[in-house]
Amino acid sequence: MTQTTPPAEQLVRVLARGDVLALAFGAMVGWGWIVLTGGMIQDAGSIGAIIGGIAVVLIGLTYAELAAAMPKVGGEHVYSYRAMGHFSSFLCTWTIILGYLSVVSFEAVALPTVIENLAPGYAVGHMWTIAGWDVKATWVAVGVGGSLAMMAINYVGITTAALLQKVVTGVILIAGVLFVTGALFEGDAANMTPLFTQSEGGVTAGIIAVLVLVPFLFVGFDVIPQAAEEINLPYNAIGKVLMMSVVLAVVWYALIILATSLALDHDALVASSLSVPDAMQALFNTPWASKLMILAGIAGIITSWNAFYIGGSRAIYALAHAGMLPAALGKLHPKHKTPTNAVLLIGLLSCIAPFFGRPALVWIVDAGGLGIVIAYLFVAISFLILRIREPDMPRPFRVRHGKLCGVLAILLSFGMACLYLPGSPSALTGTEWLIFGAWMALGLVMYAIALKQFGREYSDRVMAPAFTAQ
Numbered sequence: 001m002t003q004t005t006p007p008a009e010q011l012v013r014v015l016a017r018g019d020v021l022a023l024a025f026g027a028m029v030g031w032g033w034i035v036l037t038g039g040m041i042q043d044a045g046s047i048g049a050i051i052g053g054i055a056v057v058l059i060g061l062t063y064a065e066l067a068a069a070m071p072k073v074g075g076e077h078v079y080s081y082r083a084m085g086h087f088s089s090f091l092c093t094w095t096i097i098l099g100y101l102s103v104v105s106f107e108a109v110a111l112p113t114v115i116e117n118l119a120p121g122y123a124v125g126h127m128w129t130i131a132g133w134d135v136k137a138t139w140v141a142v143g144v145g146g147s148l149a150m151m152a153i154n155y156v157g158i159t160t161a162a163l164l165q166k167v168v169t170g171v172i173l174i175a176g177v178l179f180v181t182g183a184l185f186e187g188d189a190a191n192m193t194p195l196f197t198q199s200e201g202g203v204t205a206g207i208i209a210v211l212v213l214v215p216f217l218f219v220g221f222d223v224i225p226q227a228a229e230e231i232n233l234p235y236n237a238i239g240k241v242l243m244m245s246v247v248l249a250v251v252w253y254a255l256i257i258l259a260t261s262l263a264l265d266h267d268a269l270v271a272s273s274l275s276v277p278d279a280m281q282a283l284f285n286t287p288w289a290s291k292l293m294i295l296a297g298i299a300g301i302i303t304s305w306n307a308f309y310i311g312g313s314r315a316i317y318a319l320a321h322a323g324m325l326p327a328a329l330g331k332l333h334p335k336h337k338t339p340t341n342a343v344l345l346i347g348l349l350s351c352i353a354p355f356f357g358r359p360a361l362v363w364i365v366d367a368g369g370l371g372i373v374i375a376y377l378f379v380a381i382s383f384l385i386l387r388i389r390e391p392d393m394p395r396p397f398r399v400r401h402g403k404l405c406g407v408l409a410i411l412l413s414f415g416m417a418c419l420y421l422p423g424s425p426s427a428l429t430g431t432e433w434l435i436f437g438a439w440m441a442l443g444l445v446m447y448a449i450a451l452k453q454f455g456r457e458y459s460d461r462v463m464a465p466a467f468t469a470q
Contacts, residue, residue: 011073012337013232017241019162020224020231023310024245025252026169026303027220030103031110033256034276034297056218058409059376060246061399062383067225068239068397072466074318075225076379081322081463083382083389086456087447090324092382093315094443096375098436099219100312102361102368104150104346105353107305109361112142112354114301117274117294133357143354146305151347154309157336158230165306168299175296176252179276180259182283187262217253219372220304221246223311226318239397313342322462323454325446366420366428367436373416380409 015023066079076096081089116123116139125137154161224231224242231238256276263279264272272278274294281290317339320330333340353361384406386393399405419426428436 010337011229011332013230014159015162015227015231015233017233017237018166020227020233020238020241021245021248022166022169022303023162023227023307024221024224024242025248026165026172026300027223027307027311028218028245028249028304029169029172029252030217030220030300030304031107031114031297032217033253033300034274034293056221057243057246057250058405058412059380060221060243061405062380062409063222063225064239064242064397065395065399065402066379066383066386067228067242068235068237069393069395070466071228071231071235071238073226073229073314073321075222075228075315076375077315077318077322078463078466079225079382079386080378081459082467083385084378086324086459088378089322090319090443090447092375092378093319093324094440094447095371095378096222097312097315097319097371098439099368099372099375100308100315101346101349102364102371103219103308104305104312104350106361106365107301107308108143108147108350108353109358110301111146111298111305112139113358114294114298115142117277118291127355130357131359133359135355135357140354144351147347147350147353150302150305150309150350151343153306154313154343155333155336155338155340155347157338158227158310161306161310165303168302168306171299172296172303175292175299176256179280179283179293180255182280183259183262186283187259188265189262191262191265218246218249220307220311221249222375223307226311226314234396236396309343309346312346313339316342316345320450323458324450326450327453363429363432363435367432367439370417370420370428370436371439373413373420377410377413377417380406380413384410 063075067075070078070082072078074093077089077093080092112123123136123139127135127137127140129135153164221242224238224245228238233241260269260275260279263282264275268278268282269275274290277290277293277297280293281287283289316325316329317332319325320327320342322330329342329345330339331341332338384403387402387406418424420428
């Protein structure tokens with residue numbers, strides 16, 4: 001039977017400015033700054049590695065304007081629906097959900113892997129081997145335990161999740177300040193050479209290698225639009241806070257790269273598996289410094305994990321609420337006002353992830369990276385379409401030179417998407433394409449079932465409040 005009346009449940013606006021900033025910044029810093037910094041410096045040089053971070057600012061600007069203009073749950077779902085219609089909205093949101101789920105699942109694998117640096121040999125009880133990785137029972141138990149904890153926190157309400165985010169983000173910032181300060185006083189500028197790495201493909205090839213990492217490193221600012229309906233701020237402030245989080249993340253990665261470059265010479269970088277903890281130990285000449293940075297990395301895992309539980313569950317809820325996914329995923333808890341069924345679904349997938357080991361999750365993360373940049377492309381196109389088609393649409397946060405920004409964001413997003421295609425040095429493998437294709441096929445099946453049940457007219461009625469003047 002076709003449902004004709006949109007549901008009446010509503011999310012509650014409780015997130016303050018500090019909550020929102022910690023949510024987005026904590027999502028972006030994650031664990032990548034611990035494990036990937038050394039590789040970025042080797043690929044692009046100490047200055048070349050910093051350029052990759054600046055590229056995401058243009059995409060962030062398109063999000064900031066649209067989030068302030070349409071502060072409704074779902075973010076990309078709302079913008080693409082208004083600009084390009086029903087099916088495009090589904091594709092855009094479904095692809096970024098893959099990105100969110102890939103990060104959530106990977107954190108369930110990252111946590112037990114990182115624990116090994118603090119407690120070597122704790123992983124015991126061989127279960128099986130997948131892609132050359134021995135899956136151990138205690139290793140799986142840590143990942144599943146972390147997943148259940150994150151699921152419980154997000155089940156009971158976004159206020160609890162936001163408090164966790166602020167506290168743990170503070171731990172990351174304290175460790176980062178110690179690291180950068182130590183590098184400025186004890187580091188050696190001679191270690192920074194070469195500023196730009198020359199390889200067989202030239203300087204550009206190294207920078208392109210870093211650009212491939214941009215979706216993984218900077219995905220997270222888009223969690224703000226997903227939770228826009230729970231943000232208790234003036235609409236123009238939503239755009240400002242989003243851009244502030246992007247700039248802070250760019251500055252963070254730049255400073256971490258700078259500090260690592262000052263602390264470790266080329267040979268030390270090549271020999272290091274965790275360059276930032278090794279750099280911290282070299283600066284302070286004591287093992288505790290390395291352990292402190294690993295703890296900061298664990299804090300990054302928690303902030304990223306928590307943020308993508310929020311972002312992923314809200315994106316799933318938004319699609320279900322608009323009649324594009326099964327209705328059960330669009331229900332809110334009567335007391336906690338959280339999309340509990342969506343949270344439970346993400347928790348289930350996160351709990352399953354450790355059983356597949358780390359290499360298999362790398363495949364999912366790579367496929368999720370493609371989903372993220374496709375969603376960025378959809379948002380950039382939506383931004384430009386709305387600038388042209390609806391120039392008088394209320395925009396509390398308005399980007400200067402908007403059409404130029406939109407064109408550049410489209411080119412940048414399209415260029416990053418092309419890096420995943422066959423023929424590129426960073427092209428997806430056959431397994432990763434299979435994962436991406438299977439995800440899209442699953443989505444299309446669920447979309448067709450929901451469309452038959454609800455119809456497009458239902459979606460139009462649900463989405464209408466998002467398009468009224470703010």
